[in-house]
Amino acid sequence: xxxxxxxxxxxxxxxxxxxxxxxxxxxxxxxxxxxxxxxxxxxxxxxxxxxxxxxxxxxxxxxxxxxxxxxxxxxxxxxxxxxxxxxxxxxxxxxxxxxxxxxxxxxxxxxxxxxxxxxxxxxxxxxxxxxxxxxxxxxxxxxxxxxxxxxxxxxxxxxxxxxxxxxxxxxxxxxxxxxxxxxxxxxxxxxxxxxxxxxxxxxxxxxxxxxxxxxxxxxxxxxxxxxxxxxxxxxxxxxxxxxxxxxxxxxxxxxxxxxxxxxxxxxxxxxxxxxxxxxxxxxxxxxxxxxxxx
Numbered sequence: 001x002x003x004x005x006x007x008x009x010x011x012x013x014x015x016x017x018x019x020x021x022x023x024x025x026x027x028x029x030x031x032x033x034x035x036x037x038x039x040x041x042x043x044x045x046x047x048x049x050x051x052x053x054x055x056x057x058x059x060x061x062x063x064x065x066x067x068x069x070x071x072x073x074x075x076x077x078x079x080x081x082x083x084x085x086x087x088x089x090x091x092x093x094x095x096x097x098x099x100x101x102x103x104x105x106x107x108x109x110x111x112x113x114x115x116x117x118x119x120x121x122x123x124x125x126x127x128x129x130x131x132x133x134x135x136x137x138x139x140x141x142x143x144x145x146x147x148x149x150x151x152x153x154x155x156x157x158x159x160x161x162x163x164x165x166x167x168x169x170x171x172x173x174x175x176x177x178x179x180x181x182x183x184x185x186x187x188x189x190x191x192x193x194x195x196x197x198x199x200x201x202x203x204x205x206x207x208x209x210x211x212x213x214x215x216x217x218x219x220x221x222x223x224x225x226x227x228x229x230x231x232x233x234x235x236x237x238x239x240x241x242x243x244x245x246x247x248x249x250x251x252x253x254x255x256x257x258x259x260x261x262x263x264x265x266x267x268x269x270x271x272x273x274x275x276x277x278x279x280x281x282x283x284x285x286x287x288x289x290x291x292x293x294x
Contacts (some may be wrong), residue, residue, distance in 0.1 A: 004045055008024045009071040011038040012050070016060060016068050037203060042067070090279040092120035098133045099125075099146040100192065101224035102244035103164060103267050107146065107288070121280060129191055137270055144271045144281060148241075157273040161285075163264040164241040166200045167256040171234040175257070179208040186218025188236040190227055193220075196239040196265065203261040228254055241265055 015024040015035060025032045043050050050064035060068060099107055104127045111123045126142065126274070127265050133145035138155060150158055168182075178184060180203075187197065192214045201209040208292060218236035224244050230236055232253035271277060 091118040096142040102241035110234040
């Protein structure tokens, strides 16, 4: 169905609000027959009378009243759109973001602190794995996300945002120091376990690490807040980023094994390649990076 002519609706609103064909014509710089013509077109379009006429006066029918309310809402929304279409305030609006668990544990409290400083800012934040974050950005469910793995895509743009140290975490009572002792203990795996473990093990045990698929496993958890529970109980080891380790309530019951090579995982900010982030995002990202530098 073809959209109704907005000029007809504008005439109809003026007619009902002014209560006169003559006044509506003067208000719209039209002729009175022009106003009548628009009314006929509207009634033909909707297939129902919109006015009950008696003498030189009229009242809207039930359908006419409904159409008036619709037209008023339509024009009010359009006015609001025009007013805010170019509004790009650095301290106002919704920020839709997502991050994997560990970095999210650090960035989310910071985002809330920014909202506390700028009450007109709204933080909409999701914890999600890397691939889900990329899909959410591509589908415009979020405006930007943080990921820990760079995967080339012609529709996405990445820039390095920060980094997190990876820790090899073992039970407090663990006395081993070589790879064979770790493998006897067994890996507590997690959704990013392969990525983290490969980065750390290849750098620190290059002559003994057989590859992720060959590792002895003793457990798995997809809840970042619970990953250190089996390690604390002496049931295995795991590899986690800094914030997941420091933020765990089990951190005092495990220890980070000293390693010859410290390994850092890059954090990337991912957005749509051909889109422009509103100023509010630039504001909070710049504040964060200034804070981490100082």
